[in-house]
Amino acid sequence: MECAAKSYAMRYGLPVYVDSFAEMELSGRIFSPLGRTIPFNGVLFLLNDLNEICDSIHYPQSTHQLRSFVPEPSRNKPHAMEEAETVDQIVEKEKKEVRGAAATFVVQVRFRQNATWQGTVRWTDTGKTQNFRSTLELINLMEGALTSSGETTTRAQWEGEDRD
Numbered sequence: 462m463e464c465a466a467k468s469y470a471m472r473y474g475l476p477v478y479v480d481s482f483a484e485m486e487l488s489g490r491i492f493s494p495l496g497r498t499i500p501f502n503g504v505l506f507l508l509n510d511l512n513e514i515c516d517s518i519h520y521p522q523s524t525h526q527l528r529s530f531v532p533e534p535s536r537n538k539p540h541a542m543e544e545a546e547t548v549d550q551i552v553e554k555e556k557k558e559v560r561g562a563a564a565t566f567v568v569q570v571r572f573r574q575n576a577t578w579q580g581t582v583r584w585t586d587t588g589k590t591q592n593f594r595s596t597l598e599l600i601n602l603m604e605g606a607l608t609s610s611g612e613t614t615t616r617a618q619w620e621g622e623d624r625d
Contacts, residue, residue: 515573
């Protein structure tokens, strides 16, 4: 299963369904290639869940080990599931998933280097794709897609948008 999940993540990315964006806070669901949909309520939970999925499928491998003030007890990965799913079966499950009420993104993390992520994010509602060089830039792109177009911002913007 891990190989199929890794192949899926490499080829298609990880779909993020944003259901609401209130008071600058994202909430929604992540489709895990390990066979389930994971709800999140806040950017911190979104990033933590995406990171756990990457750790579970060992892709992309992290160049840094996370540190903590408190030693983490060995924990069971919540994303584990039984064997025998193929990439095609994972794709079919994802196609059945309802899109996000506010927006749908597909995040492809290519590298986890220098204690951050690099990759691409596709805003499926518009078909726009943008590279991101850090986790902060990914968050800014997603939040920028969800804010009103009349707002002036210094955040990362999608190509084709005007900077004021």
